[in-house]
Amino acid sequence: MPHPTHPEDTTVPTSFNQSVIDEFRAHDGRVGGPFEGADLLLLTTTGARSGTPHTTPLGYVRHEGALIVIASDLGSPHHPDWYHNLLAHPQVRVELGADTFEALAVPAEGARREALFAHVVKAEPGYGDHQARTARTLPVVVLGPAEPDGWRSPGEVRTLAGKLLEVHTWLRAQLRHVSAETEAHLAARAAHTGPGEPPAPGLGLQIRQRCLAFCQSLEFHHTSEDAHLFPGIAAHHPHLADTFERLREEHRTVARIQSELVDLLGRVAIAEPERLRAGLRRMTEELTAHLDHEERTLLPLLEEVPWPPAGPAGPPAGRG
The missing domain is CATH 2.30.110.10 (Electron Transport, Fmn-binding Protein; Chain A)
Known part of the structure; x- marks a missing residue:
């Protein structure tokens, strides 16, 4: 200026x-x-x-x-x-x-x-x-x-089930976007025959920033579920205690993969793109299975809960 x-x-x-x-x-x-x-x-x-x-x-x-x-x-x-x-x-x-x-x-x-x-x-x-x-x-x-290309909300959100599904849809879209960018970068490098320099061996800041944002949003979402959503539902459905413990264990598994990804993203230049690629594949498998299981378990219980909540005490399900 x-x-x-x-x-x-x-x-x-x-x-x-x-x-x-x-x-x-x-x-x-x-x-x-x-x-x-x-x-x-x-x-x-x-x-x-x-x-x-x-x-x-x-x-x-x-x-x-x-x-x-x-x-x-x-x-x-x-x-x-x-x-x-x-x-x-x-x-x-x-x-x-x-x-x-x-x-x-x-x-x-x-x-x-x-x-x-x-x-x-x-x-x-x-x-x-x-x-x-x-x-x-x-x-x-x-x-x-902030949204990945092509992401669309699943529709107007009027229940907590709808909100949870919206967040899950967003997380899946973010992960697909990061994985697609990573694969495109590595494929371009592998296919390069010249002239000129091939793409840098590390991954670009575009990939790093979106991947880090995804990891942080996922952590916020799972922390919110563990601290607010799960205890709130369990209070009305005590017979589901084993189900919630399984969901928390899945959170811990995803968190371990997420922690590995964040460590790889710690430097501005991602020095080990193949390790990141492998981590993203593991994350895709574990997170997809977890989200599918969580939806089968929780969506029927949340269909009658209005969103946004009427008062200030509603359990947050947002991505932050």
Whole structure:
């Protein structure tokens, strides 16, 4: 942004950033002072270490239906905190004007990063100045749809059974999407005969970010079931105690595979793509069997429970 101050600048007092956030929310995205007329959004990330939400005002540029933000921090030598946060927790919340929505944050790589950065600098030349001030390559982050391509809700949700089925459908779609991207990448590398370099041996950030987001959503869903949904149903159906113990054991099995996947995703570059591929296959087999079993067991019990719940005490079944 070609303004004398930038809201993501880490030298700006927290109180100033908060005043920008408050004004943004009070006026549906319109902010005065040095940012009057600027394209501004609010990005809420989850702290990489703290796990708490952090909101940052950022300039953005549109490109082919996506929003592009630059982790410039006015050209400082270090990446801003919000960038480290989205690498740890790829699913973010975006406030744009009066709208709020979930997005998947994916840093661009290679030639795509160069093309997108050139597009941004053409629209906002100040970012070129920021790059000139630092030896680090400024990350170019694409804020795209959190939902996998082609995902559709199974229909209007009016019962807890419908909500559970919606979440399961979303989880299956996410896993299919990650697996398809991984297989396409590895197939392209295997089929490469030249000229030019084959795809990098590691897997791209697009795959990493979506896979990590899937693992975190799955963990949230199963934790919510264990802590809220299962005890709530068991209180009315004590004869199903063995069934719920089996479902919890399936959760533990899936969690072990999920933990292995997260370990492989710990670095920005996935160094062992074949191990990830094998882990995704195991996850697909175990999770598909678990979701099928859970639906056969729970959906009949939840058909009469309205969703959303009438009061604040309803058991959460959302994906987070």
